[in-house]
Amino acid sequence: MPSWKDQMPSLGTLGPLIALVLACGFFALQSEQFLTGANFSLILQQVMVVGLIAIGQTLIILTAGIDLSCGMVMALGGVVMTKMAHDHGLHPIVAISIGFAVTAGFGLINGLLVTRIKLPSFIVTLGTMNIAFALTQLYSQSQTITDLPAGMTLLGNTFAIGQTQVAYGTVVMLAMYALSWLWLRDTATGRHIYAVGNNPEATRLTGIATHKVLLLVYVLAGLCYGLAALLSVARTGVGDPNAGQTENLDAITAVVLGGTSLFGGRGMIIGSLIGALIVGVFRNGLTLMGVSSVYQILITGILVILAVATDQLSRKGGR
Known part of the structure; x- marks a missing residue:
């Protein structure tokens, strides 16, 4: 009969949630404004873009890969959809669809290079990150796209819950996490993703087409970046060619803080949401305390190192 210790959730599962609760408690003591609706x-509005990117990043990291291009691909998708609506007068739905096609296309390219040519995901996405950045600047001529139709910024609008205004984009992000969690937990494809991350060769020998799983993961990640681009446009009201320059590292930070192993095969998608919230809470709380943004970056870096060290120690302890 398993002991109570064996039945308890792992530190990798509970750790991020405990860290989030402790951070909220600390900042609540430091500022009266913190615990307000x-x-x-x-x-939530500040983390919704990174939160969406982190879903795609989580899928890739679960397969023991990494995507450095996510922020730049998101920026390119945002510029494409806004220019299609503004310059070419396309209906917002059509413009948004073209933006999604671009981000999914980059995901497909990443996936094909990883699965067919067997290039490391780090090298592939480092290259496509630079390609996406260059295309964004060239296509936009480094100019911000303004005067967008209302349909492009709809998800930036808010509705009231009591006396608190909540953005529709926040609801979309939370719904995407719920759907992703159910998909990974309850479908064969979701379980295959974990299996590929744990042991791709053993998974292949069981008859699972690992290259198809990886290709699906990269395309789905690209679609997540497209949705993140739409939320970014909705929140700012513009197509910004300079967006996405730190979102790749922010998304990886959220995934790592959320307990997903960089070695693949282990982690929960909800943990990435908690990780994004940890970063958001720290930045918000430190801002309310009047702490310089330099120290916010410093603390975030320390948190990432601690999270990776915890993952490494837990892996050694499990051997």
Whole structure:
């Protein structure tokens, strides 16, 4: 009969949630503004773009890969959809669809290079990151796209829950996490993703087409970046060619803090949401305390190192 210790959730599962609760408790003691509905709504709006990117990043990291191009691909998708609507007068739905096609196309290219040519995901996505950045600047002529139709910024609007205004984009992000969690937990394809990350060769020998699983993961990640681009446009009201320059590292930070192993095969998608919220809470709380943004970056870096060290120690302990 398993002991109570064996039945308890692992540190990798509970750790991120405990860290989030402790951070909220600390900042609540430091600022009266922290524990307000308006501030929590602001935190969710601030993390919704990175949160969406982190879903795609989680899928890739679960397969023991990594995607450095996510932020730049998101920026390119945002510029494409806004220019299609503004310059060419396309209906917002058509313009948004073209933007999604571009981001999914980059995901497909990444996936094909990883699966067919067997290039490391780090090298592939480092290259496509630079390609996406160059295309974004060339296509936009480094100019911000403004005067967008209302349909492009709809998800940036808010609705009231009590006295708190909540953005529709926040609801979309939370719904995407719920759907992704159910998909990974309850479908064969979701379980195959974990299997590929754990042991791709053993998974292949069981008859699972590992290259198809990987290709699906990269395309789905690209679609997540497209949705993140739409949320970014909705929140800012513009197509910004300079967007996405730090979102790749922010998304990886969220995934790592959320307990997903960089070695693949282990982690929960909800953990990435918690990781994004941890970063958002720290930045918001430190801002309320008047702490310089330099220290915010410093603390975020320390948190990432601690999270990776915890993952490494837990893996050694499990051997």
